[in-house]
Amino acid sequence: MNFDDTPQEAAFRETARRWIEANAPRELHAELSKSSLGRIRLANHDIVDVGKAWQKKKFEGNWACLHWPREYGGRGATPIEKVIWQQEEGVYGKLTQPFQIGEGMCGPTVMAFGSEEAKRRYLPKLASGEEIWCQLFSEPSAGSDVAGLRTRAEKKGDNWVVNGQKIWTSGAHYSDYGLLIARTDPNVPKHKGLTMFFLDMKSPGVEVRPIKQANGMQEFNEVYFTDVVIPDSQRLGAVGDGWNVSLTTLMNERMSIGARLATGVPEMFELCSNLMLEDGPAIDDPAVRSKLASWAAKSSGLKYTSYRTISALSKGERPGPENSIGKLVSGMMLQDIATYAMDLQGAAGVLTGNDEETAQGQFQQMLLSSPSMRIAGGTDEILRNIIAERVLGLPGDIRVDKDVPYNKIPTKGR
Amino acid sequence: MNFDFSDDQKQLRDQARKFLAEKCPPKAVRVVLDGKTPYDKELWKGLAEMGFLGVAIPEEFGGAGAGHLELCVIAEEMGRANAPVPFSSTVYLAAEALLIAGSDAQKKKWLPAIASGEAIGTLALFEGKGNPSPKNVKLTAANGVLNGVKKPVADGAIADFAVVAARTGSSGRDSDISLFLVELRAGGVEVKSLTNLDPTRGQAEIAFKDCKAEPLGAAGEGWSILTQVLDRAAVLCAFEQVGGADRALEMGRDYALDRIAFGRPIGSFQAVKHMLADMYVSATLARSNSYYGAWALSTNAAELPEAAAAARISATQAFQHCAKNNIQVHGGMGFTWEFDCHIYYRRANAMALGLGSLSYWEDQLIDRMRKKNAA
Known part of the structure; x- marks a missing residue:
């Protein structure tokens, strides 16, 4: 039992430390060191601007999205090397906040389900911070029960037309791309009628509105879709397989x-x-x-x-x-x-x-x-369910809507 | 980073678990619980033969010379089995006091006897209500004899010797306290068994009347030695508590899977699932704090006092929490003498007091954190 690095880990740590010492934005160190619960605010800088600068530097030095393969902008590092990097990056890690959803959730999903062309086009720019991604899952009527979501995507020729509303989207207002899960078939049970897409957040018909939160701040957004067109080439996974694709996304969230x-x-x-x-x-x-x-x-x-x-x-x-x-x-x-x-x-x-x-x-x-x-x-309750079911092996909840076609599930206001 | 036990240590844990599952099933625990014998003598002998009693005792004193990490994994299994033997008194308290402060002759006399299962030892510290504190030590030592009464003394009625905290000064400082070693079968000692929360581990009152005693450690060093002994014992007890907490959680989980009510296993109701999830959380926090304590103990790190207090608090809370809610999951059946839930409930609450209560250790943790922050 010890807290020591293996020789390889120690060598990696030393390399990382030296690079950070030479390249980190030291002028921000004091401000970043102050404890901050929640979003980071800097007196004279926009977190997205300084974050992008740090991310770009890391990308050029081959330190961005460490655990991704090299051909997509990563370093091909092991999970433990990623942890060591985070320890060494320390307070500068706070600058990566705008990129965390992209690196931790959207990127891995594109990597698992995107075409080779899409991976080469989007992942390196995500890793370099040039393009920011957000995740469009939650809806006003679908929080913990995210598979109950209502946003519709309908096939029109080679495209999909999306209508609906997402909520609690961090960073939607500065994001370039979004990972979107939508309902493509309301006639089958809820988990089976979903499909995953990604889209350009500047597409016509996308409207981002900040949410004023209970604490008076505005850190999240609502995103409205009105006849937004997404090419079928931006579909991730098969039509109707969106739920399985989303599990990949969420599994990666817990890896962080x-x-x-x-x-x-x-x-x-x-x-x-x-x-x-x-x-x-x-x-x-x-x-x-x-x-x-x-x-x-x-x-x-x-x-x-x-x-x-x-x-x-x-x-x-x-x-x-x-x-x-x-x-x-x-x-x-x-x-x-x-x-x-x-x-x-x-x-x-x-x-x-x-x-x-x-x-x-x-x-x-x-x-x-x-x-x-x-x-x-x-939520606390969902986390307790996860512990109870997946760690302790207790039975899953009885789900009365599991085998019912989505459009037959009784719900308020539909 | 390798913040985990080694494969050998894990193998030792498996070996201990297997041994205890066979030699210490609930049926055996109940023989002591029902008062038919004060402790499980067969099991005690078996533990000696397995080398578990002397696992952290150096080879030159008859032990296995392994170390404290090995003792930690065995402690966990002792807690899981609720073993009705004087393991903690003898191994964590008496043996550790001897290892820290014993003369060569004292070590030679007692440590081999502990390792072989021939001698049971204990620590006689408390005198009625209150927590570990020099001012609570009233028993006096003068001219080589002790006068006073200790209670409760864990396993006092079956112990062959005791390490006794005695007052040798009245300056109001820690140096007023010295430790003595007393053979309890000799004259001047009167032992009385006391009923207590956990009948699987006895408590006694010991009266010393002009009782001959030899010093353990230097005069005036008693409190400083005791503090070290209690810190070590806090980590080792934490592993017992973690083992007990895990077992109580498992019992609750198994029952929740098995018991049907309203047409489904009760473990499918969120009220029950969430209770069990919370038990898992406290048991996990306790385990992680205990691992840190084990690291500090095994390396004799400067962090030991803080690590021991955090492990003690966390493990006490976890065992109490898991034992209490295990009964709740079982419902009415959990409140019967026949079901084993109360055995862990009793042990959890008795152990919470044995080395000083939860509030005492909370106090210690804050003091130690302040000291570290000031340094």
């Missing part, structure tokens, strides 16, 4: 384990150390210590769970659905910590300004943003 999720524990530890209660610093209060210690133990449990996963990767094993615990634990923890931090702040906790007595309002922001952590990328 190197990224550490925020838990709020370091921020809370700092708050408790500095906050004076009536009898002294909060951290001397037994009730505070008890909660803080439980959260710290959970947080270290997550850290060492990810180390165990990295060790499995290092041996060439593939991580499984047990990785679902990271987001499940940290999402709830963030929300609980935020609530308790404000409890400690007492009356002033209600204020959301940039005040010293409320630690610059960071927990108030955390409180308002944390509900999304428990929903986006699989």
Whole structure:
């Protein structure tokens, strides 16, 4: 048992470290190092611009989309090398945010189902950051039950004509291409009538509208499709096989384990150390210590769970659905910590300004943003289902709509 | 990175699991539970023959000379089987105290006897309510004799010797405490069995009246030695707790697959599935924290105090959580004496108190994290 790299891993780490030292945008280091829960904002730069510059540099140095094959813009690296790269990239990894959906989900789907021509045309530009991709799966009536989606694609000659609406699309407003799942046959059960496409986000009839979220910010979009034409050559997989194709996309989402999720524990530890209660610093209060210690133990449990996963990767094993615990634990923890931090702040906790007595309002922001952590990328409930069914082997839910033609499923407002 | 046990260590774990499945089935646990014998003597002998009692004891003192990682994997299996033997008292507490502070003569006398299963040892620290703290040690040592009462002492009624924490000063500092080694079959010792939450592991009161005792470690060093012993034992107990938590989770999962209600297995209801998923989450966090503790213990790392506290907290919570919800999954059947759920529920809650309660270790973790942050 040890935390050491193998000689090959150490050599790879050294090469990566040297390249990063020579090429990373150091002027942004301090700003990127500040803890940020949620989207990154830079004072004097647009994250997409500086992100594109960093991505391009990485691509030129052969450090972009590491685990992709070389002919499509990657490095042909192993999963453990990708983890090592992420560790070394550190805070600069935050600059890759606009490209994560492309690299982690859209790219692998194109790679698995696209024509050779499409792969050579689109993947290198995705890897270099020149073109950004988004993912168009969720709909207002199809969240956890994404196979219940309504957006229609109808065949007209060599083209498909798309009408409908997607929601919760990160980055749609700056994306060049989108991965779209749509219903091509409403007369068969819901999972069987879906087909996957990709499309140019600048196509006529595509309209992107930002969503104002419960926390007051605008980070996601709604995307409307009105008679949008997609050539059949941009279909991924067979007609009616969209559900299987989407499983590839989602499986790749769960592979992104190197990224550490925020838990709020370091921020809370700092708050408790500095906050004076009536009898002294909060951290001397037994009730505070008890909660803080439980959260710290959970947080270290997550850290060492990810180390165990990295060790499995290092041996060439593939991580499984047990990785679902990271987001499940940290999402709830963030929300609980935020609530308790404000409890400690007492009356002033209600204020959301940039005040010293409320630690610059960071927990108030955390409180308002944390509900999304428990929903986006699989709700807490879906993650528990995944653990129960795929790790513990419990039976799947009884699905009353499974064998019913989609257009016969009773639903509100259709 | 290889943050995992080696293939040899995993093989040892499998070997221990197989051995315990055969020699320590629930039927054997119940013989002790029902009070027919204070511990499973046959099993204890078998553990000695397998080399498990002395796995971390150096060869020169009659052990296998393997190491703490090997002891961790065996501890996990002891917890999984709810083994009704004085393993934790003898191996994690008494043997570790001897390894840390024993004189050569003391090691030569007791460690081979532990490894061979001839001697049962324990730690006599607590005096009624309260957590580990120098100020809670009232028993005195003067002129080579001890006077005072210790309770509860785990496995005290069956132990041959005890490491006893005694007051040798009154300065109010940690250096007021010294450790002594006492043969419990000698004069001046009165032992009384006490009923407790977990009858598969006994508790006793031991009264010392002008009892002769030899020092263990230097005078005034008692508290510093104890702190190290408790940290080591916290990691080793965490593995027992992880083993118990996993077993309780498995029992719940198996029952949920088997039991039919409303025309379907109860494991198909989300209320039950989600409860089991949450049990899996806490057991996984506990396992990962315990692995870190094992690494720190086996390398004697400076991180051990913090790692031990995190492992202790996480494993205590996980075992309590899994044992409690295992009963819930079983419904009414889980509340019968006949089903084994309560065995783990009892063990989980007794173990949560044995080395100092959860709140004590939470306190320790915060202190240790602060120390690290300040450094």
